[in-house]
Amino acid sequence: MRTHLKAALGLFAAAVLCLVPQAAALPAAEGQALAAHGETRAAADPAYRILVFSKTAGFRHSSIDDGIAALRDLGTANNFTVDATEDGQAFTTGNLAQYKAVVFLSTTGDVLNGAQQTAFEGYIQGGGGYVGIHAAADTEYDWPFYEGLAGALFHSHPAIQSATVEVEDRAHDATAHLGDTWQRTDEWYNYRTNPRTTAHVLASLDESSYTGGTMSGDHPIAWCSDYRGGRAFYTGGGHTDESYAEPAFRRHLLGGIRWAAGTTHADCRPETGYTALFDGSSTTGWRQAGPGGFTLADGTLTSRGGLGMLWYSAEEFTGDYSLKLDWKAAGDDNSGVLIGFPASDDPWSAVDNGYEIQIDATDAADRTTGAVYGFRSADIAARDAALNPPGEWNTYELRVTGERLEIFLNGRKINDYTNTDPARSLRQGHVGIQNHGDGDEVAFRDIRVKRGGGQEPGPRSGEVKGVNGKCLDVDGGQTADGTEVQVWTCNGSAAQRWTVSGDGSLRALGKCLDVSGGASADGTRIQLWTCNGSGAQVWAAQSDGTVRNPQSGKCLDASGGTWNDGTPVHLWTCHTAANQKWTLP
Structure with missing residues (x-):
């Protein structure tokens, strides 16, 4: 509904500039090639970089080279730069920081050592993006963090054959270009677990349309999730060399990359019961x-x-x-x-x-x-x-x-x-x-x-907003145990991205919001600390807008009577004033 009078011209212009980015200027031949492959987008994305990682310690797919070439083509056409490597030494905190997303392209087996795994976990927890393609699910079986990130791990597969893909979500950028069904030929993985309860399923296989499916008729094949502060997208397609010449599959990959890189948005919470x-x-x-x-x-x-x-x-x-x-x-x-x-x-x-x-x-x-x-x-x-x-x-x-x-x-x-x-x-x-x-x-x-109810409970990530619209913020984006937590003008940084976890913890930068020493006195310091499952790290949102630590029975409170950037938060007797009201993701 709209009134007949428009808003002021300045508001109109600002909103249009905000909501409609300018189109990218591409060479004519390049733009024509994009259009022919159905890989154009509504507006230009800001430039960014992705890392394509294709190290194999097991079976090696011949399609890896075609996959890298296709991703480079997509990058050239869609304003992102592709760095490709099979060297696990690329997984350091400093190097990963330059990438908006990391693509695991048909990796197999154990491909990262302990230090490299730790660096990648920190990258995801700091808001990084992951894209898994095909055999990325046949990777790192002994690393629980990675299994959660990928969503499910490989179990078996039948022969390459045509199958009907049922598109469950036609809003996500990876699947919005598809119809209700998608007929294509690939090597269709069976998975050890069903990711539907922990990830948002974008597409699934109709097991009656081919032979060899073993997931009892509920067979997800592409999904996304908000995971431990980052974004994770996986597609089971991409075994065959021919996959990477398919316009619809290339557009599917582009949408997954764009979402993982944060240039487009989608509801990737698990969804059942609708x-x-x-x-x-x-x-x-x-x-x-x-x-x-x-x-x-x-x-x-x-x-x-x-x-x-x-x-x-x-x-x-x-x-x-x-x-x-x-x-x-x-x-x-x-x-x-x-x-x-x-x-x-x-x-x-x-x-x-x-x-x-x-x-x-x-x-x-x-x-x-x-x-x-x-x-x-x-x-x-x-x-x-x-x-x-x-x-x-x-x-x-x-x-x-x-x-x-x-x-x-x-x-x-x-x-x-x-x-x-x-x-x-x-x-x-x-x-x-x-x-x-x-x-x-x-x-x-x-x-x-x-x-009878709304979206299923589970991890949710975003800003925690408090008094004067300011955000709960980790001082300086530091990760050392004991780092002060404060309120600060919202800026979209990883230091202000909190995950509400199913265990009651509030997590940022891979650590937990913590009551210092597990104390209960008014004024007790609230800090960042290694997650340990203690009562000092459990928080419960209340219907009155407060966030309570059940162990102490007291509330998260912005200290003092004025609340500027840098005002620390502490524990205080609950009184429901403005400095104790918080909006969680």
């Missing part, structure tokens, strides 16, 4: 209210005309639920997701009686992407850090718990709103998508719901 409201095949159960409508093609609903709304009339949602959907704006377009409204064929009834979660690049703060329209602006810094530009897909999760609405964009929390209006209710009503008007083109895919 059921489809719109699966791409039909709009059964949906109903158009008001003028205009949506065009259905390629599993995608694209808005046209309006102002109207397509709403799910088959069910009214009551109680707690999580609604997820993928969306893409063509440019500075307007739409929204509507929830908590009564059944009506009047689209304005949904606006007046429910809530709209906005999609709009350039309106006022409480009416732009991520806002609860007219009620609460998104956290703009968090929103901008998670948002993909026009032309690329994004994923919303709208999580309703009682009268609380949490909004996640590409897996990152950007808004938290509690309804206090007795005339409205978040926990009872219908859901819908808006077609705003002529010239507004927004597309939607894969609308699904999980009744």
Whole structure:
């Protein structure tokens, strides 16, 4: 929804510059070759470097040379530089620091020694990216960190043959270019474990379409995850020499690299328990209210005309639920997701009686992407850090718990709103998508719901925000035991990237947020320390916004009465004032 008056020209220009990077200037022949292979992207990425590592201590794939050549071609066309090596001595803290992602290209066996493993663990924990291709899953069986990073390890494989790949996520940049299914020939690995509970599955194999699958009909073949502070992408394809000449497979690799390098964003949290409201095949159960409508093609609903709304009339949602959907704006377009409204064929009834979660690049703060329209602006810094530009897909999760609405964009929390209006209710009503008007083109895919609760718990990474919007920060990005933890202006650095782990710890730079000496006195120092599983390193977020250390019964507190850059945090009796309120990833 948008008012008829645009925001001020300066706001408009700034937003456009922020959201629509300029296209890369490529040589004509190079650009034509890219277009022929389907490897172009919506906008230019900033220049970066990746390391391609292809050392083998077991079987060696003949396709490695073709893979390196393909990755170099992709780099030339997409503004990244490829350094290729088979020397484990490249794995030092200083050398790895120059790379946005490290690609394990059909590595096999034990390829890194202890010191090299330690350096790579630190690189990932500091926010680095990993891309595993094919036999990367046949690597480092005795290194638990690597098994978690890869997601699953090799078990066996049948003969090379054609199989049907079922694309489960068409929003991630590695799979958005594909249809619902993808027919291709490769050597299809069986894995020792199923990664579905620890990673977000992008594509899986239809075991009935080939012979030799041994994973009982649930056979992931490509996935991503936020792992120990970094990003991990794996694809099982890439055994054959021919794979690296396939346009669709090359684009698949490009998307994995872009995501691992942090140039595009996606929701890579594990996802189970959702059921489809719109699966791409039909709009059964949906109903158009008001003028205009949506065009259905390629599993995608694209808005046209309006102002109207397509709403799910088959069910009214009551109680707690999580609604997820993928969306893409063509440019500075307007739409929204509507929830908590009564059944009506009047689209304005949904606006007046429910809530709209906005999609709009350039309106006022409480009416732009991520806002609860007219009620609460998104956290703009968090929103901008998670948002993909026009032309690329994004994923919303709208999580309703009682009268609380949490909004996640590409897996990152950007808004938290509690309804206090007795005339409205978040926990009872219908859901819908808006077609705003002529010239507004927004597309939607894969609308699904999980009744009774939201996204599965598990490791989540991002900023921990506190008083005055400042971030929980490790002083100087140091990793020594005892380093002070403070509040600082948010800057996106690894020193401000915290992982909320399933064991209750808060981790940054590979270490844990720790109560000094396990003490409980007011004013006890909070520091960074080697993770040890003690009660001094357990933290629990409370419904009042505080973060409590259960062992002491006291709260994480920004010290003093004014909070500038460098203000240390300490332990203090819980009192729920502003300096004890924190927003976790």
